[in-house]
Amino acid sequence: MGTGLGVLGFYGVLGASRLLGDASTPTAAATSPLAARPPHFRPRARRIIHIYLNGGPSQVDTFDPKPALAKWTGKILPGGNLTTERPLGAALPSPFAFGRHGGSGLEISEIFPHTARHADDLCVVRSMHANTPNHEQSMRLMNCGDERLSRPSYGAWLTYGLGTENENLPGFIALCPGLPVSDVSNWRSAFLPGIYQGTHIDTRKTKPEELVENIRNARLGPSEQRRQLDLLAELNAEHRRLRGDDPQLEARIQSFELAFRMQMQATDAFDVSREPESVRAMYGNSVQSRQLLIARRLVERGVRVVQCYHGDVQPWDSHDLIADAHRNLAREVDQGIGALLTDLKRLGLLEDTLVVCGGEFGRTPAVEMPAPGTPGNGKGRDHNHHGFSVWLAGGGVKGGQAYGATDEFGFRAVEKPVHVHDLHATMLHLMGFDHERLTYRYAGRDFRLTDVAGEVVHGLLA
Numbered sequence: 001m002g003t004g005l006g007v008l009g010f011y012g013v014l015g016a017s018r019l020l021g022d023a024s025t026p027t028a029a030a031t032s033p034l035a036a037r038p039p040h041f042r043p044r045a046r047r048i049i050h051i052y053l054n055g056g057p058s059q060v061d062t063f064d065p066k067p068a069l070a071k072w073t074g075k076i077l078p079g080g081n082l083t084t085e086r087p088l089g090a091a092l093p094s095p096f097a098f099g100r101h102g103g104s105g106l107e108i109s110e111i112f113p114h115t116a117r118h119a120d121d122l123c124v125v126r127s128m129h130a131n132t133p134n135h136e137q138s139m140r141l142m143n144c145g146d147e148r149l150s151r152p153s154y155g156a157w158l159t160y161g162l163g164t165e166n167e168n169l170p171g172f173i174a175l176c177p178g179l180p181v182s183d184v185s186n187w188r189s190a191f192l193p194g195i196y197q198g199t200h201i202d203t204r205k206t207k208p209e210e211l212v213e214n215i216r217n218a219r220l221g222p223s224e225q226r227r228q229l230d231l232l233a234e235l236n237a238e239h240r241r242l243r244g245d246d247p248q249l250e251a252r253i254q255s256f257e258l259a260f261r262m263q264m265q266a267t268d269a270f271d272v273s274r275e276p277e278s279v280r281a282m283y284g285n286s287v288q289s290r291q292l293l294i295a296r297r298l299v300e301r302g303v304r305v306v307q308c309y310h311g312d313v314q315p316w317d318s319h320d321l322i323a324d325a326h327r328n329l330a331r332e333v334d335q336g337i338g339a340l341l342t343d344l345k346r347l348g349l350l351e352d353t354l355v356v357c358g359g360e361f362g363r364t365p366a367v368e369m370p371a372p373g374t375p376g377n378g379k380g381r382d383h384n385h386h387g388f389s390v391w392l393a394g395g396g397v398k399g400g401q402a403y404g405a406t407d408e409f410g411f412r413a414v415e416k417p418v419h420v421h422d423l424h425a426t427m428l429h430l431m432g433f434d435h436e437r438l439t440y441r442y443a444g445r446d447f448r449l450t451d452v453a454g455e456v457v458h459g460l461l462a
Helices: 002-020 026-031 135-144 154-162 183-187 222-243 247-270 277-283 287-300 322-346 420-430
Strands: 047-052 088-091 098-101 106-109 122-129 172-175 199-201 305-309 353-358 362-368 381-384 388-393 401-403 413-415 440-442 445-447
Touching: 047 287, 047 322, 106 122, 106 401, 122 413, 122 420, 135 154, 135 183, 154 172, 154 305, 154 420, 172 183, 172 287, 183 199, 222 247, 247 287, 277 287, 277 322, 287 305, 287 322, 322 353, 353 420, 362 388
Parallel strands: 047 305, 047 353, 122 401, 172 199, 172 305
Antiparallel strands: 088 362, 098 106, 122 388, 353 388, 362 381, 440 445
16 A cells, blocks of 8 residues: 555656656656657757848858959959849949958958958858758758648757757747748648647737737636646547547647646746847847847757748748848848857857858859739849858857858859758757658658758868
8 A cells, every 4th residue: 555655646747847848857858859869979069049141141242251242343254154033243242342351351341340340250251052042942842842732841850869858848949020931831841740840939029928829728727728738638639549640740749748847837938038139139129139039048948949930931932132231131130140159158168069151053244134014123133043142150160260152252162062961960060960860751762951962061070
C-alpha cells in the first residue's frame, strides 16, 4: 500500500512538471517532439536570427561596390546584359558612396552606417547565386531549399533535428509586419510533423496580447485548462487508435499543448516594454527595429530559429527610384541591426548565435527598361539571381571578410560562387549537422534540406 501511494505521488510530480512545461523530466523528454536533442557533432551556433530583406536588395548599392559602373554610365555593358525578368538598358552606377570600416577595411555602403560599425564581425558573401529571377521561386529556394511547393523550411528542419531549449515557446518563429511573397510557404513544415512549422507573428501589432492572439483564457484557470486538454487528448488518442497514425492529428494535439504552455512565457517574451529605456532607444522605433529586439528576447529564451522579414510582400523590390527607395529601406532597419549585434555581444550571445542577413536574390547593375505604356523612370534595377550578397555574423563565422566576388559590374558570381544549397549546408554545419545525414523519409525517399546538392563553405568559418 505504501509503494502504491508512492507511485501516485510520483505521478503527481510528473503532472506538475507537465503543467510547468519542464522538459527535464524523463517523461517530458521522451514524449515531447520539441524536447531538446543533440546534433550530429559539436555545434558552433545554437540558434539563428535571419534578417530577411524580402524583395531583393541591390548588392552594388549595399555590400558589393562596383566603381567600374561609373565608366559605363549610359552605355550597354560590354558583353551585354544577362537574362533577367525584364529587359535591361545601360549601366546604372550606384548613387551611394562606399567606405572602408573596421580593422578589416570591409567596404560597406553609406546607407548602412550602424551595421558598418560591426564590419569586423561580418562575413559578406559576395558570390551568392540562385536559380530564377522570380520572387516566389527564389524565396522558397532560400527558405526551403527548393523552388517548388511541399518542401520543409530550414527552420522546420532545424527544429526537427534539435527540438527547442524552451518548450513553452515555439522552436521556430517568423516575425513579419504582414506576409511576404509566397506567405506561409516560407516557414512551412510540409511533410515534417506539423509541430515543427514556423509560427507567424504580425509585428504591425505592438501589444503582447495582440501579437499572440488568445494568449489568455478569460474563463478557465491553468488547472481547469489542463483537465480539459487531458480529456481532449484521451478522445484524440482513441480517435487515432481506431484510424491509425495521422500526422495532422498528432500536430493538432501537440499544438494544443504548446498553446497551453505558451501562456506562461509568450507574454513576457514579446513585451519589449520590459527592456530598459536605454536598450529600446538603442534599437530605435521602427517596426523592423522592434522585431529585432523581440528576436533577441526570443533566442535568449531558447527559441532555435527567428526570421525577421522587413515588411509586407516585397519592400526591397526597387524597380524605380532606387536611390530614394534603398536609402529609406536601409534607414528603417540599419539602426536595429547595429543594435542587435551590439546587444548580442553585450549578453555574450553572439559567439553562438548565427545572424544571417540578405534577400532572395540581388538586383541588376543595368537599368530596368519600363515596358511601353507602363510607369517607370529608368532609375531602378531588375531582379538578379546571377550574383548577389548575403552577410553572416557570429556563430562560428569568420568576420571581417568579403568571400567570393561578382564580375567587375556585379552581375554574375565568378569567384568562389556560393549557391543557396551551399549556404544551407554551411548553416546546418554551424548548427552541428551534416546536411547529408539530416533526412526524413517521405513517399519512399529520404529527403533533406539541400536535396542532392550543397557543399559546406569552409572559407566562411572561423
